[in-house]
Amino acid sequence: MTKTILVTGGAGFIGSHTAVELLLRDYRVVIADDLSNSSAKAIEVIKTLGSADVSFHEVDLTDEALVAQLFDEHPIEAVVHFAGLKAVGESVEKPMHYYRTNLTSTMNLLSQMAQHDVWDFVFSSSATVYGTPEQLPIPESAPTGATNPYGRTKLMIEEICQDLAAADDRWRISLLRYFNPVGAHASGQLGEDPRGIPNNLVPFVMQVAVGRREKLQVFGGDWDTPDGSGVRDYIHVVDLAAGHLAALEKLRAGCEAYNLGTGNGSSVLEIIGTAERVSGKTIPYDVVDRRSGDIATSLADPTKANRELGWRADRNLEAMLTDAWRWQSMNPMGFAEN
Ligand code: WQD
Numbered sequence: 001m002t003k004t005i006l007v008t009g010g011a012g013f014i015g016s017h018t019a020v021e022l023l024l025r026d027y028r029v030v031i032a033d034d035l036s037n038s039s040a041k042a043i044e045v046i047k048t049l050g051s052a053d054v055s056f057h058e059v060d061l062t063d064e065a066l067v068a069q070l071f072d073e074h075p076i077e078a079v080v081h082f083a084g085l086k087a088v089g090e091s092v093e094k095p096m097h098y099y100r101t102n103l104t105s106t107m108n109l110l111s112q113m114a115q116h117d118v119w120d121f122v123f124s125s126s127a128t129v130y131g132t133p134e135q136l137p138i139p140e141s142a143p144t145g146a147t148n149p150y151g152r153t154k155l156m157i158e159e160i161c162q163d164l165a166a167a168d169d170r171w172r173i174s175l176l177r178y179f180n181p182v183g184a185h186a187s188g189q190l191g192e193d194p195r196g197i198p199n200n201l202v203p204f205v206m207q208v209a210v211g212r213r214e215k216l217q218v219f220g221g222d223w224d225t226p227d228g229s230g231v232r233d234y235i236h237v238v239d240l241a242a243g244h245l246a247a248l249e250k251l252r253a254g255c256e257a258y259n260l261g262t263g264n265g266s267s268v269l270e271i272i273g274t275a276e277r278v279s280g281k282t283i284p285y286d287v288v289d290r291r292s293g294d295i296a297t298s299l300a301d302p303t304k305a306n307r308e309l310g311w312r313a314d315r316n317l318e319a320m321l322t323d324a325w326r327w328q329s330m331n332p333m334g335f336a337e338n
Pocket of ligand 1: 232270
């Protein structure tokens, strides 16, 4: 019997790549997305790449009646929850918008799941829950302590999930803490398409390479890192999607957190150099002051996911940026509606 999976935020960057992998694994996929930071064009691409149909609902998950309707209309057996606001800087300016959106939508989902006897939940969490790490690489047992409202919504949702699982052993929950997702589907038809000026490094670099932006600002050249620029654990979005399928298929009673990263760090200057090599373009940049809230290094210890989920990220930085460049060069304006 083909399982039906509800993918919230399934028109977005990680959600769309995960939806494709679910279709290829013969799941039936229902996508709920409010398209506030994504394009309906991604839905058509998902159907093509996944060689299967998808039920798409443009819906605001903060409206519980609409969430109930999803469960009434489809035999949903598990939920992979990506939908949510995710810009760190914006969350500092508009904390209530972030708490109301991210927390209400998730509580609506979890309530309706229980009311419809659905207990399998994979949550899109983030390494940002670790705040400023005390040890590197970062294990799941590291202390958590988000340093911005966005990160705090992720942490609060993790704690809500822990409490639900402690109260009722029918819940089977995986909290997936992403490090830095980058890259694109190898076809070049699906990729990262942020609205407005990209907050994140790789989409900004790719927009400079394709000529949409003049110059990159490197936030700090005096970090305690080998070349002075920030180091992060970049992970290919298709590896990340595979991590969601592994988590879904290995769900067991309770609530477990897993780091989805490679365990390898790359600096901003390394990203620039690799992007120039794979694109054949020059990426002009200025080294400027540090961005508030940034940390020097973030690096995953992915051994728990390797061991318990039987999952490992195996695409290297070259592959990540080669695929990111193919998407950007084939779609200079992304899905064009932005
Ligand atoms: C990476 C590196 C910057 C932009 C954020 C969120 C995190 C998650 C992933 C949602 C850092 C430097 C960046 C630029 C730069 N998002 N940089 N110039 O900050 O590690 O993580 O995105 O879950 O929650 O915090 O990613 O891509 O913004 O930055 O020099 O224009 O690139 O200083 O060292 P980050 P990032």
